[in-house]
Amino acid sequence: MRTTIRTLSLLAAGAFAATSAVAQDYPNRQVNMVIPFPPGGNTDLMGRALQAELAKALGQSVVVINKGGAGGTLGVIEVSATRPDGYTIGLTPNNPLTAQPHVQKLPYSMDSFKYVCLSYYVPYVVMASPRAPFKTWQEFVTFSKAKNDNLIYASPGPGTQPHLGILSALSAIKAEGVHVPFTGAGPMSQALLAGTVHAMSESTAVAKASNLNVLATQTNERIPSLSNVPTMKELGFPSEAFSAGGLIVPAATPDAVVARLQKACQDAVASDGYKAATEKLNATARFLPGPEFRKMFDADSKANAEAVKKAGLVAK
Amino acid sequence: MELLDSIAVGFATALTVKNLAFCFVGAFVGTVVGVLPGLGPVATISLLLPFSFTMDVTSAVILMAGIFYGAQYGGSITAILVRIPGEASTVVTCLDGYAMARQGRAGAALGIAAFGSFLAGIGVTIALFLVGPAMSEFALAFGPAEYTALVLLGLLLVTQLSSGPQGKALLMVAFGLLLSTVGKDPIYGTERFTFGVFSLFDGLNMALLAMGLFGVSELLIIAEGGAAHAKPVAQPTSLRELLPNAADWRASRMPILRGTVLGFFLGLLPGGGATLSSFSSYVLERRLAKNPERFGQGAIEGVAGPESANNAAAQSSFVPLLSLGIPANAVMAVILGALLVQGIQPGPQLIAKRPDLFFGVIASMLIGNLMLIVLNVPLISIFVQLLRVPGSILAPLIIVFCVVGAYTLSNSVPEVIIMIGFGIAGYLMRKIDLDPAPLVLAFVLGNILETNFRQALLVGRGTLSLFHTRPIAAGLLLCCAALIAFQLYQAVHKRRSAAP
Amino acid sequence: MSDEAAPASTVSRRWHVLGFVVFTAAGFYAIGVALQLGLWRQNSPGEGLFPFIAAVAMTAFAVAGLVSAWRMPRRSAAAANRGDLAQTLIRVAAYIFGLVFYALALNPLGFITSTIVTVVFILRFAERYSWPVTLALAVGTAAGCQILFVIWLGAILPFGYLWESLLY
Structure with a gap:
């Protein structure tokens, strides 16, 4: 029954969406922004930072709907199946789109969406437990390479962004280690602080919250707030890991609506309020227009496909 | 001297008109969202997040903390009155609290929940002033091996937890453990019993399980006789008769104290927190009781202990957050976000740098608990009148609360269907005298047990070394062994004395 | 118990x-x-x-x-009187049907409509209340919950695909 009514309403929506008049006075009511992660996480904070500024730029209120679960895919499925009229948009980081399709069977792909804009970028860094047997990058490399199961590293679960991040770092230094997944950020930080695990790859916010030792950044350029920490590229082991996200809409959304959203997104990302909020969250407010945003995710997806295959995480 | 300074700074911050107002609003809103199942403190606090970007950070945390511990109390109200647990941590309150309400003692149950929470809150606040910052080391002493041993101990106690015959309780424990393995494998990510349903990938949600097994199954019981004919249970009308009497107090004194201590320590541990503490307190009280068969039939200790424990844990979970940056639960994760947005980095240096924040929040808890009791005790007589509401109004309300509660957990319909499924299962299980309480307890423990045991093995590189090299883990395992030995001894002793 | x-x-x-x-x-x-x-x-x-x-x-x-x-x-x-048993089973089944309908109708019909329809179904057909009482209770429940959940506590409940496609 749900599907019949949905089909009917989609048909009706299609009839309307085809007329450009509707697209031109977009938006004339509240816009729902689906965030595919529960409240309090990084994506949620980024979304809530954008929410007010996006509302200002659109001239309509923007309501955040958290729909977490299954590594962010549940919320992205919701966005893929929504009416393509621009009144339900998604704010998603790269992982559900560029990594999860390689890890599990999903009813969507990269092509199910139009890419509106990138709105933030969070670089990942390799951090060490205060009780780890290494203090510096060099010691970390030596320790990890000494034996295959010397290094114990944490992640919030197989196939998550921090897992892919540390895999990227380890493949750059040609080392392996023991992967210990945790459920949730709390137990993971606790294990790292207590020395149960040695290292992990996460955003600088996590390192700062728990006062952890950052060994190297997984970026091409140094991070301004960590200007004394070298990048892995400088150290001779190029590895890039990040969580970056932006707005997406279903592929059938009219171009006029996407253009309007992209303009609003650009204004919102450029606003002082958004910049200040993202900076405090140890993220960078970064705008990319749709096509470039798509290109960035395509490249990330390709890299993840290999990493996931190598780690044996491919969907059965 | 330092202690007096901390107290002075704390109260100077918490007693400003603005912070008092935020504290009151937080406690009040928290009670309301706690009453409503599903719509928990996490959702409400995250709604406030954008506002907190521009608010004074201490006020923001005071407000959010108020919502959090207010919700712990609010959750017990629906649990006692209609058997719907408003929060995961109040599931056990359904057992004896609702039984008390059916006996016309809803007021005593609500009263002991309020006073127990209050006393626990006061106790924990004082403890935090005295030893707060130092307690963060305790949180770090608990790794995978310690959790495994702790949960194993809990599980041993759960197996004796049922009003029915032993075999049926063990069946429910095993079923609960099996249900806890639904979802993606915590280590390798393989799907287990998911049947391709995306909503099951992260495992069954404890709140759905409890709302189905307790709330919806109770609704179907009401439906049997016809809601119109469901006779309201007479409750006393004067506040004096409603509140716990002297005998109730005597029975509850020690459970409140034990619950507070248990909650204080478990609250410090991430991944356990308020839910684990209320369950542990219930199991402990049942174990210590002279006649454990009263539990589940309206034993006031079964309300007093867990309600004190969950409030104590809610408050002590601020310590790992503020002093280590470890969010012990989802609410703490949101508050951590609020702190970060304000440019505040939690950590050992926070107390030195921002004593007003750390001690101000702690002092506000004391005040907030006082406000909660002033707010809620007079309301008890009104809440109790809810039991006089005819079934025809109550039944639709229970339906809406359960369905909306399940929906708002992650704004999705499959969750509601899962809850209804457990409701039907729970109803049928009650028909053949299967008690859902051990099931829910085993479910909670099962999740923690499997993940931590396997983590401990990974960290030990495939050996059990963590279990005998770490003193706390080894100690807890010895307790398990002693408990098993004691039970065996008791069983043999009973058989011998039964023999002619 | x-x-x-x-x-x-x-x-x-x-x-x-x-x-x-x-x-x-x-x-x-x-x-x-x-x-x-x-x-x-x-x-x-x-x-x-x-x-x-x-x-x-x-x-x-x-x-x-x-x-x-x-x-x-x-x-x-x-064993209990067969007639009573049948009555009981029908009522329990009606409640279960009402719950499942409610869950499935939430997205297409929206919160308010599906609440009214569900409560009407339960009170009128399972509990056999008169129409005026049924309607009053149903509308009252829906309105009260809308005020409490949506307006007061800011919960986000579905508006309904049906209304969306009719209105916009």
Whole structure:
């Protein structure tokens, strides 16, 4: 029954969406922004930072709907199946789109969406437990390479962004280690602080919250707030890991609506309020227009496909 | 001297008109969202997040903390009155609290929940002033091996937890453990019993399980006789008769104290927190009781202990957050976000740098608990009148609360269907005298047990070394062994004395 | 729970046996799944180990329960009046149907409409209230909950695809 009514309403929506008049006075009511992660996480904070500024730029209120679960895919499925009229948009980081399709069977792909804009970028860094047997990058490399199961590293679960991040770092230094997944950020930080695990790859916010030792950044350029920490590229082991996200809409959304959203997104990302909020969250407010945003995710997806295959995480 | 300074700074911050107002609003809103199942403190606090970007950070945390511990109390109200647990941590309150309400003692149950929470809150606040910052080391002493041993101990106690015959309780424990393995494998990510349903990938949600097994199954019981004919249970009308009497107090004194201590320590541990503490307190009280068969039939200790424990844990979970940056639960994760947005980095240096924040929040808890009791005790007589509401109004309300509660957990319909499924299962299980309480307890423990045991093995590189090299883990395992030995001894002793 | 234990004990031996048969079957199914998942991987438990232990325990206790249920006395004489039983079953089924309908109607019809329809269905057809009372209670419940959840607490409840496509 749900599907019949949905089909009917989609048909009706299609009839309307085809007329450009509707697209031109977009938006004339509240816009729902689906965030595919529960409240309090990084994506949620980024979304809530954008929410007010996006509302200002659109001239309509923007309501955040958290729909977490299954590594962010549940919320992205919701966005893929929504009416393509621009009144339900998604704010998603790269992982559900560029990594999860390689890890599990999903009813969507990269092509199910139009890419509106990138709105933030969070670089990942390799951090060490205060009780780890290494203090510096060099010691970390030596320790990890000494034996295959010397290094114990944490992640919030197989196939998550921090897992892919540390895999990227380890493949750059040609080392392996023991992967210990945790459920949730709390137990993971606790294990790292207590020395149960040695290292992990996460955003600088996590390192700062728990006062952890950052060994190297997984970026091409140094991070301004960590200007004394070298990048892995400088150290001779190029590895890039990040969580970056932006707005997406279903592929059938009219171009006029996407253009309007992209303009609003650009204004919102450029606003002082958004910049200040993202900076405090140890993220960078970064705008990319749709096509470039798509290109960035395509490249990330390709890299993840290999990493996931190598780690044996491919969907059965 | 330092202690007096901390107290002075704390109260100077918490007693400003603005912070008092935020504290009151937080406690009040928290009670309301706690009453409503599903719509928990996490959702409400995250709604406030954008506002907190521009608010004074201490006020923001005071407000959010108020919502959090207010919700712990609010959750017990629906649990006692209609058997719907408003929060995961109040599931056990359904057992004896609702039984008390059916006996016309809803007021005593609500009263002991309020006073127990209050006393626990006061106790924990004082403890935090005295030893707060130092307690963060305790949180770090608990790794995978310690959790495994702790949960194993809990599980041993759960197996004796049922009003029915032993075999049926063990069946429910095993079923609960099996249900806890639904979802993606915590280590390798393989799907287990998911049947391709995306909503099951992260495992069954404890709140759905409890709302189905307790709330919806109770609704179907009401439906049997016809809601119109469901006779309201007479409750006393004067506040004096409603509140716990002297005998109730005597029975509850020690459970409140034990619950507070248990909650204080478990609250410090991430991944356990308020839910684990209320369950542990219930199991402990049942174990210590002279006649454990009263539990589940309206034993006031079964309300007093867990309600004190969950409030104590809610408050002590601020310590790992503020002093280590470890969010012990989802609410703490949101508050951590609020702190970060304000440019505040939690950590050992926070107390030195921002004593007003750390001690101000702690002092506000004391005040907030006082406000909660002033707010809620007079309301008890009104809440109790809810039991006089005819079934025809109550039944639709229970339906809406359960369905909306399940929906708002992650704004999705499959969750509601899962809850209804457990409701039907729970109803049928009650028909053949299967008690859902051990099931829910085993479910909670099962999740923690499997993940931590396997983590401990990974960290030990495939050996059990963590279990005998770490003193706390080894100690807890010895307790398990002693408990098993004691039970065996008791069983043999009973058989011998039964023999002619 | 003493007053709820009463109807439970009137349920016959047949239901007990059936219940434990279901648990036994589910147990065997879970054992099968667990074995397929694998009990051990190099150096650490596989995905199936914990499900296997839980499933084996469940099956064992279910079989034990089945045996004791089998030994229960047959009490056909004490069985409740058939007419009453049918009435009860119809009411319980109506409630279950109402709940499932409510869940499935939330997205297409929206919160307010689906609440009204569900409450009307339950009160009118399961409880046999008169139409005026039914409608008053249904509209009252929907309005009250809309104010409490949506306006006051800011919960986000579905508006309804149907209304969306009709209105916009």
